[in-house]
Amino acid sequence: MRYLLLLLIILGQKTVANDKATSRAVDHAPIGVMFDHYHKKGEWMISARQSHMEMTNNIFNGNAVSVADVLEMPNPLSIQPANLSIVPAKMGMQMTMVGVMFAPTNKITLMAMINYISKDMNLNTHQEIMSRDLIGSFSTSTSDVSDMTISTLIKLKEDDKSRWSGEISLQKSLSQKDIEGNVLTPMGQTMEMVLPYAMQTGDGASRFTFGITNIRKITDNLIWGNQVRTKAVIDEDAWAFGNQYSVTTWLQYEVSRQFSVSTRLKFDHENKILGRNLSVVAPVQTANTENYGGKELQLGLGANLLAKLLHGKNDRLGLELLIPLQQNKNNLQMATDYKIIFGYQKAI
Numbered sequence: 001m002r003y004l005l006l007l008l009i010i011l012g013q014k015t016v017a018n019d020k021a022t023s024r025a026v027d028h029a030p031i032g033v034m035f036d037h038y039h040k041k042g043e044w045m046i047s048a049r050q051s052h053m054e055m056t057n058n059i060f061n062g063n064a065v066s067v068a069d070v071l072e073m074p075n076p077l078s079i080q081p082a083n084l085s086i087v088p089a090k091m092g093m094q095m096t097m098v099g100v101m102f103a104p105t106n107k108i109t110l111m112a113m114i115n116y117i118s119k120d121m122n123l124n125t126h127q128e129i130m131s132r133d134l135i136g137s138f139s140t141s142t143s144d145v146s147d148m149t150i151s152t153l154i155k156l157k158e159d160d161k162s163r164w165s166g167e168i169s170l171q172k173s174l175s176q177k178d179i180e181g182n183v184l185t186p187m188g189q190t191m192e193m194v195l196p197y198a199m200q201t202g203d204g205a206s207r208f209t210f211g212i213t214n215i216r217k218i219t220d221n222l223i224w225g226n227q228v229r230t231k232a233v234i235d236e237d238a239w240a241f242g243n244q245y246s247v248t249t250w251l252q253y254e255v256s257r258q259f260s261v262s263t264r265l266k267f268d269h270e271n272k273i274l275g276r277n278l279s280v281v282a283p284v285q286t287a288n289t290e291n292y293g294g295k296e297l298q299l300g301l302g303a304n305l306l307a308k309l310l311h312g313k314n315d316r317l318g319l320e321l322l323i324p325l326q327q328n329k330n331n332l333q334m335a336t337d338y339k340i341i342f343g344y345q346k347a348i
């Protein structure tokens with residue numbers, strides 16, 4: 001994080017050429033916010049984002065629980081073992097998002113985006129009964145092209161002080177949804193089985209998103225943005241991750257034309273998994289569809305930078321760190337530690 005910030009500052013020294021005196025770092029929202037801006041007729045933009053999220057420890061309805069607490073919880077998916085016996089210790093998730101935007105008219109901007117996800121998890125397996133001693137640790141990992149999104153952004157209203165836009169998106173999960181991995185069972189054997197939902201890189205579902213964004217100028221150097229989005233499953237297979245609702249509000253301060261800093265609050269609500277996969281039965285919390293979804297409030301700290309790196313128009317760089325303020329996840333889940341997003345955008 002510190003190195004990335006340093007990199008941004010160093011790159012900032014390479015100041016922007018005057019080819020487009022009107023573009024400013026604050027023109028785009030913090031990099032973790034998407035669908036915040038639209039383009040003028042005939043403009044193209046390419047973008048790439050890389051995010052990393054890390055989770056450790058377990059929480060039950062938002063409260064910290066120990067490994068011993070988890071081992072006492074019932075295993076509702078099979079008769080044996082009676083209690084949960086595999087406990088997640090750490091999880092990481094990386095996502096690469098590549099997108100292209102094009103505006104056929106001043107009112108409409110089209111966007112296509114493809115996401116690639118990789119996940120890894122470390123887990124500890126305990127004896128089923130008696131002392132519940134640790135048998136051993138193991139890790140699983142998955143990666144695949146996750147999904148593709150096609151969006152239309154509609155400019156609704158724009159004046160000197162404020163701009164409104166709407167977003168309509170269709171997302172199709174492209175990934176396999178029953179990736180297998182080697183699991184250390186409470187009997188002490190390693191078995192290949194379908195990994196729980198949390199480790200799958202997609203669910204095969206299609207989703208429809210509807211969003212509204214408003215960007216408002218408070219003073220010449222201060223921008224206030226707000227966005228509401230709802231993402232609903234419209235077509236699913238045997239199971240699908242739940243519908244999502246999110247609200248985010250941010251303040252962006254223009255340090256200079258090439259550099260801005262931001263602070264943001266993000267509230268997310270996700271429903272539990274719809275349906276289930278009957279092959280996912282390991283005595284681990286992630287195998288239970290009740291242990292998904294919930295409400296989360298996160299604080300974002302970010303920076304945007306305009307630089308002159310490659311030929312052509314300005315290169316835009318963005319960095320944002322998201323830290324959970326409150327995580328009221330449903331039932332038993334891992335707690336999020338942080339998420340970091342780095343992005344690059346260029347109009348062509």
Ligand SMILES: [Cu+2]
Nearest residue numbers: 037039045101
């Ligand atoms: Cu764009």
